[in-house]
Amino acid sequence: MGTKTTLRMVAILGAATILALFTVQGTLAAWNQTETSTRQIVTGADFSLAVKASGATTQQLSVAGQTVTIPGVTGLLPGATRTTAVTLTNSSNAGSGTFRIRVDPGLPKATGALAPYLTTVLYMVQGADCSVIRVSTAVELGQGQSGTLCLTVALAANAPATLGGAVAGVGFNLNATQLQ
Incomplete structure (x- = not known):
């Protein structure tokens, strides 16, 4: 066989292969199957912090x-101190995983006529008893866990009697950050 004949045969085989590829339609998959899924609902978790002071609703x-x-x-008299326990609970409704938050109260600030004579302190304790040793001003809470924030208010002994019956407010920010 000559070189010309060999080249012709290679060209014919190449053309036949290309023609065969163009004429074959569809996929080369060995099987095909379809499944139907029912409608799925996706919702996000609510990130919330439950706050309950002694004698109050959550x-x-x-x-x-x-x-x-x-x-x-x-009825706070000059020289007296009172402490209010506030329970903080991580009440996120996430269904799975561990959702921890860090709760960090800001500095308390008194307002009103009594403000110059009030001393306010915020701190966290282990458990619910504000008379025990202070832990810190911040707490990390797992989902469903609680911590106790204690707000202590003291009226100075030198508060003037003319302020009897006066009212003051104490405010602070609670900063809650999701950790996980």
């Missing part, structure tokens, strides 16, 4: 800027 904080009211101290 209030939920879920959006920045919300306000919670803690029952005030009444």
